[in-house]
Amino acid sequence: MTQTFGRHRGRRPRERAGNVAAALIAVGALAGAGYIAVRDRPTPGASSAAGVTPTSPPTTSLAAPCSDAATTFASPDFTGALTRVADEFRRARGSACSPVVVEPVAGPATLPDVVPPRRAAVWVARSTADVAALPRSLPHGATTAVASSPVVLALPAPMADAWGWPTQPLTVEAWRAWMLGRQTWAGAGHPEWGQLSIQMADPAHSPTAAIGFGALASLANGAPLTAPPDYTAPDERALSVIKVEHRVSSVTPDDAGVLPGREQSMADIVRRASAYVTTEKAVADHNAAHPTVPLAAVPLGGGSASIPLTAVRVGSLDTSTPGAAYAEAFVGYLGSDAGRVALRAAGLRGPDGAAPTDQPLGVAYAAASRPPAAVTPQSVQGAAKIFAVMHVRISSMALIDASGSMNQRFPGDRLSRIDLVRGLVGQTYRTASPRARSGVWFFHTVDEGGTPLIERATPLEVNKTPYGAGAHSDRVARALENVTIKGGTPLYQAVREAYAYTLSAYDPSYINQLVVLSDGANRDTTSPDQLGDLLTYLEQVQDPNRPVRIVCIGYGAEADMGALQAIARATGGRAAQVRTPAETASAVSFALFSA
Template sequence: MSSGRWPKRVAIAGGTCVALGLGVVGASSVLKGNEPAIATCASSTTVRVAAPAAIATTVDDLTRSAEAGSCIDYQVSTVSSYDQDQQLTSGAPGPDVWISDSSLWTQDVSTALGSSAPSPGPTIATSPVVVAVPHSLKTQRWATGTPTWSALLAMDVPLTVLNPQASTPTIMALADANTQIRTDNDRTTYFLAMLRLTRSALPRAELMTHAAEGSRTARAFVASEQEIVAYNSDHETAPLSAVAPASGAAQLTYQVLYPHRSTPLPDKARDLLEKTLTSSDAKSAFCQAGFRVPDSNPPAGSPVAADVVLSKAPSDRIRTSTLTSWNDLGRDDRMLVAVDASGSMGDPVDANGTSRMSLFQGVARLALAALPQTGQMGALAFSTALPGGYKWFSDGVRPLPVVKGQLLKAVGDAMSYVQQHGDTPLYDATWAAYDYMTKSYDPKYVNAVVVLTDGKNDNPDGTLDLSTLLGRLKAAYNKDKPVKIVTISLSRETDPDALKSISAATGGLFYQVDKPEQITGVFIDAFLHRGTPLPAG
């Protein structure tokens, strides 16, 4: 792949091609029939080629033409890059040749396999990733210009996606949006959009059907330029238009790779494949199929600008984080929030006299309004002024499940606990929350505890010190039934080392809030990563 400074532009000159709507086939299907590869050969070398559906048909057509007289039989199958990534990283034998559609997958495989990673071959085609806009929606305000990802993910944009495990354009777009988070508002928008998109993702066929409908049912969706060109060739009277985000378009990069095998691919088979897929005939065929190739114009009829700005490819860390967030948010949550109700939580923290408890109440209302009705969320307040040191925000007996309206009312009453001016039984309350969640673990949900406090443990009559708490947490943690603790420090008066160690004992995260306006963004980030922490680095 070529390299260059970011942002960069696709500069393509010379050559022409006509966009054709080529059909694609179902996942994991072999494109060739069972006919003999080369009838004149006593025996032939079979080469198994795995390629994403979008390019597999063209690769199959090209290798068919190249086989004559070579005694090589290229068997091309369609396999999504996600599925191929999972197969290779699991240690299972891979195909002889893998055509990946993004460096996100090849980086993941290389990291997992090290010296046994696939060896690289040539890049044969590319395709920018944009937002496809149905004809009936093209006059909408958000469908013109170069909006930010935050604007495209807003509630008023009828956007949907394919599941990122089945669509590299989706995972690249969501990962790109993840990298563009700059403000708490951006984070909130991303969080709400991910919640919405995980529950509105559509199969490809249904998504394409909606694209041809009126504005009430049509949906914008993430797609590659190649997908748009193929669709438009069959819908000339109502074509899709395209919107590239202000930060630039992600790009699919189709690269030939050779997975490590005990019996290497013969040089003759490798050389013929690379010669075939990089030939002038191949470039013409890929361009006709809607792809971009070196030394040629973009595919004819594309609504994407020839010099579209490309975004910097997200790191493997961001890809992993995005997939984890998608998978976690796609599952309903079961979260218990333990909130400090000691007297200092009522102290003003800004010029408007807003207290930390008031900030928590605002965040809790946001979360309860956004989360699906099928999830479970409970809370407990902890203070030495409360009997036993803590109180469930529910019926006084159990924290989960709680009716949303009941929990909203309890959150609204939380200031009354603060006004009793107690101290902070942090360790006892943390253990009470964690003990409950581990004993009532439900595998249908992402189970987590979130602890918010503005002070150190201050509980002379408590039963736990830090060492005893950590020992209990480590003993109770079960990787097969994971319940992670996220700790959030609301002031500089806490013991951050203690909070970090509490989270680390369960593989959870620690956050420091230094300004009142940060709390919403921190809580949302904690929710996004409540199931699995961000990878190191």
């Protein structure tokens, strides 16, 4: 800890991993019994749970494209399957050249950049939500539902085995236990795996991630989640939902980067994440390539959480433009009985959830226990919005009044003001993300003469940063428990120094704020700082490229709310007064979550 006395500042400070217990790992679904199974060693001629013999993927002899071929765009998860279907389409037409060429595309926002001008093309969208997100500059035709792939929580097979799936189904209670830390990998006998963490694409750009996050959060909630949880005074249900977002340790730009590399060992995998929000098809493709660590997949909602693949013509809709005839014919084929047979033979499910009929070695499917639920643009956008609100990261530097008056009790209560602040910090860390940043300084005077003392107890650090035997968040809590309460209130000098530090530690990936908690006015101090000087300083040093707001909370009737409000307004922040302990919850919300 460094300190400032008076005007002087201190220093700133390839081997297959795991032994799968059974020859067949079948992972039970969240709130359902559908599964995708991983065979450790495939048995020739054995039937799968769906009554289908697993086979090697058929060799696809891709012909050269026809001169007026139609390009079909799709998410990278599905281009392999659609390439096989496109070749079946060629064979069905008896064509020597390929009428359809399949290309990957990240999503609707990038589609106008890749669709050839004045040509007809096909897009296999990931639900009508994708179609609704198409830029208006790109014309499109009617949609046709052609296939589906369940959204799953995938995890390394050894972890599935250690977790006990499917003999121990993942109920609401079990999922909450994992979210709240009552169940851990250490408790399952594998402390080397660290904490359960989740990797997924950004729900703002991926219906798979939006649907998956919505399903996981709803499981923790015990009911469909329609709004962000209560951060101010969360019960166990709300806290479980909050912790689902906390478990999302990595967000990739798109679905293509979600799964681990096929050559990665268990040790490599757990360094980044231990579970993945993806599709059944992506897991099947991953396992069919003989990875070092195969994945087990849990269909969310028993298969009801599913990506409905939708074919739609895009680009020029004029029937005379190049590629128009093939584009129209391919959309019709995908929606036909023959096309759906080809899609299921390529490893996709039917629109009704019917299991694939041709399965790669090492993968077996079972019928989902629930049919795919309807996916609307509103449901996908709603889940993405909830995640965006919950995923905001805040960097909060706390500047806490440690003057003698903070030992005073609230009228009619045994709780002192500093006790209330300690409770506020404890509540904050209960709901704050381990990837948020925090730090704490204290201010009071060192002697009866009023010499200012600014205690720089901790720097701004990410909460989960290791420190000693614990984490940085533990360090902040200990500093608050051990601070000495005495002396006067050099408020203005403390705010000036703390704001300068917070500005210097600015991180553009966070909402940066200085939270000032005080029960009094600037008094009983020899510091020459005045309110006008402080406001002038704040106006001069503010940087629009490094916005740092000040949030002020005044404790008790003696708090100088006029000064605190002026300080907060100078930086675009807010100020509030806490007169009774009952107002603590609203103070938590105000300090950390006000916009």
